[in-house]
Structure formats: structure tokens, C-alpha cells
Amino acid sequence: MAVCLSTVIALKYPFEDIMPAYRTQAEMLSQGKKEFGFLPVGYSLLMANWTGLAFSSHLKMLQLIFLWGTWLIFSLAVVKSIPLFKNESKFKKTSSLIVCLGICSLFLNPYFLIGVIRVSDNGLNIFLLAILFYCILALETSRSLLLWIVSGLTLGYLILVRPNAVSLIPVFFISNRHSGLSFRSFLFFLFTALLVLCAVSFAVTGQPFYWPANGGYNLFAGNNPYSFSELISNYNAEYSLDGALKWCGLSENRFTATQEQFVLCTRKFLFEEPTVFFQTTLYKIFNLLFRPNLRLADTTIKSVVQVLLVIPAYCWWFSFVCYRKFRKSWPGTSAFWLLVFYSIPFVFTNTDPRFRIPLDTVYILSGLSFILLNESKQDSAQHRSSDRDPQNNPHQERLESHAF
Secondary structure, three states, X not given: OHHHHHHHHHHHOOOOOOOHHHHHHHHHHHOOOOOOOOOOOHHHHHHHOXXXXXXXXXXXXXXXXXXXXXXXXXXXXXXXXXXXXXXXXXXXXHHHHHXXXXXXXXXXXXXXXXXXXXXXXXXXXXXXXXXXXXXXXXXXXXXXXXXXXXXXXXXXXXXXXXXXXXXXXXXXXXXXXXXOOOHHHHHHHHHHHHXXXXXXXXXXXXXXXXXXXXXXXXXXXXXXXXXXXXXXXXXXOHHHHHHHHHHOOOOOOXXXXXXXXXXXXXXXXXXXXXXXXXXXXXXXXXXXXXXXXXOOOOOHHHHHXXXXXXXXXXXXXXXXXXXXXXXXXXHHHHHHHHHHHHHHHHHOOOOOHHHHOOHHHHHHXXXXXXXXXXXXXHHHHHHHHHHHOOXXXXXXXXXXXXXX
């Protein structure tokens, strides 16, 4: 159901290529050029190796592959969460799962954002983050080395797509400590991620460790005297840079200023406007995690859609704060740490509600895993109770009488 709905929506509505820089970089890659510096290369590399680079229809198919992969991860999570799934008495649970996956197909599909701005690499980020969080959930009960290999491969490539994903490494350290596994498994995970990062970096750019130079750009975009007002009006502080550079006493614009200049101006802002920095930081948390993206929602339907898309975030955080059992569970705890470490690089640089889209995989997988695991445990407890009940188990009654 989810795969069909994703396919219909993705193919019916036009692909909005709002990041032409990715397309330009992909064309350079396909021509064998290795002149890079500003943008990460992970998504452009996939575009460069996709047939029909210049046609949006082929990019749609690339996005569909990412979405289909996401549904595969959800299916695996469902199967792993219900050891008693094949029982005949599970009709109600199966019906609930169909409804749940149908809702997921709406929340996780960037093509549902009809006519609203989106970044073309979101489908890839959704897919990769779904793999990572699935592995984190599975590591609670599994000692499989394959999970660490898959996690390392996935994180290594995700860093090539969005370098701030390096902040997710502590989540796997926490997972390693929680599961009581040998620290060597965590080191193996780090080695795998680094190997992927360096191997792809060298093959694409000729550098053994390529790192994009947009860090200072994003840092000052979210930390300057005009960031707060720009976030309110445009949902992203990037367009505050030109005015902020003038405030800093520089004649350069946001495209010509250097990394060092951005860092120095950020430092000037922190020392001269600490109160504004604190206010902006708090607002960036709201802007990233809880704010509906109404920037281009010029109709009532689009506004309603954007409000619906942020509901999972509110539901998850409300459950985490108010429901102790969920907060103490591994699905709740692991999701919390992933959300925290995912958000840190954005909160201390620049935020945009569109960066939240991949987090829907975390919210829904976390809640789904907790609910299904609880149902399975309750079913198991009921079966054990039934087995101990003499009225339901005459053989057990005879055994207990004989023992007495």
C-alpha cells in the first residue's frame, strides 16, 4: 500500500529541482572533473551515475528507489517487532499495521509536499537515516556483526551527503554500551564508516579526506544579528548573510567571503550579542523540530498539509515527556539520543523545517517498535498465564497436584 501510494504521488506531480548546484556538480562528476570545495558530494555522485542526468523523470525514479528502500526498512522493523505475528488471533493487529503504514506513506514522502519547497536529496537522507535507526533498534537484542557493518557503510555515505551526520557517532557508542557488546564492535563500526568516507572521497575528488567548505557559511548564517528575524520570515537564516557581513565590517557578499571571515564574524557576534545568540538558538530549536513549513503554503490545503506533517514530532515528544515506560524503553531512549545528536549541528549553525523531514523515520519507527514490542510482550505474558491456569491447562493441573 505504501509503495503504491508513494509511486503514484511521486510520478504524478512534477519534480522541483530547487538545488541546481547539485545538478551542476553532478555534471562535473560525470565529465571526470574534480574541482570541488563548497558542497558535499554524496548526492551529486548518485546523480552523476544515473542514466539520463538531464531529465527530471529519471531523477524521479532515483527518488522512488530511496522511498521503496525506506518501506523495506519499515517492513523489516514490523517483522522483527512481532515474534507472534503469524498467530491467527492477530487480525486486529494486522489491520492496525496497514493503517499505520498508510499514514507513514504520507509522512515520509517528500512528494506529498505539493508545490512546497524541498531539497532533492531528502529522499536519500530519509532512506539512510531509516537504515541507521533500524540498526540501532536491532542492536539491543542482536550481536550480529552485520548490523555494525551496515551501520558503518550507511553512516560513512551519509556523511558524504550531509557532513553534519558525523554527530551521530555518539549514538552508536551509547548503543554499544547499552547492549553490553565489546568495544571492539564500536571501533569496527568507526573503521567501516571512515573507510567508506575516505574511499569514496578519494575516488570522486582525488582527496583522501574531502570535507566541504560550507561550514563557516552555515555557522555565520545562523549566528548573526539578523538571523532571528530572517528565521521568522523565511524559515531559514541563509539570506541574512549579506547584511550580516556588512555589520561585521566586510565588503564581501555571502558568495565571496572566506571560511575564516565567517568564523571571525561569528565570534564577534557571540561576544557582542550573547543575549541575541541565546534567543536565536532557542528559536532555531523550534524552527527545526516543531514549526510547520508554511513558507510557500499559499493555499489552505498546503497549510493543512504542512501542519499534518509536523504532528509526528509533537506526538513523539509528548509521549516521551509524559509516558515513563516509553521514555525508559530502548525505542524511546535511542530515538531521543539520535534526535539530540542529529539536531546539535543544525541548532548551532542554521536550521530549516525541511531538515526535519528525515526525522519522521525516527519518530514513526520508534513509536511503531515500542507499540508492537509491548503488544508482543503482553501476548506472551497472556500465553504464559493461560498455560499456568489449571482451567485452561488440565495437564498443568495434574502436574501441580502430583507435585503437591
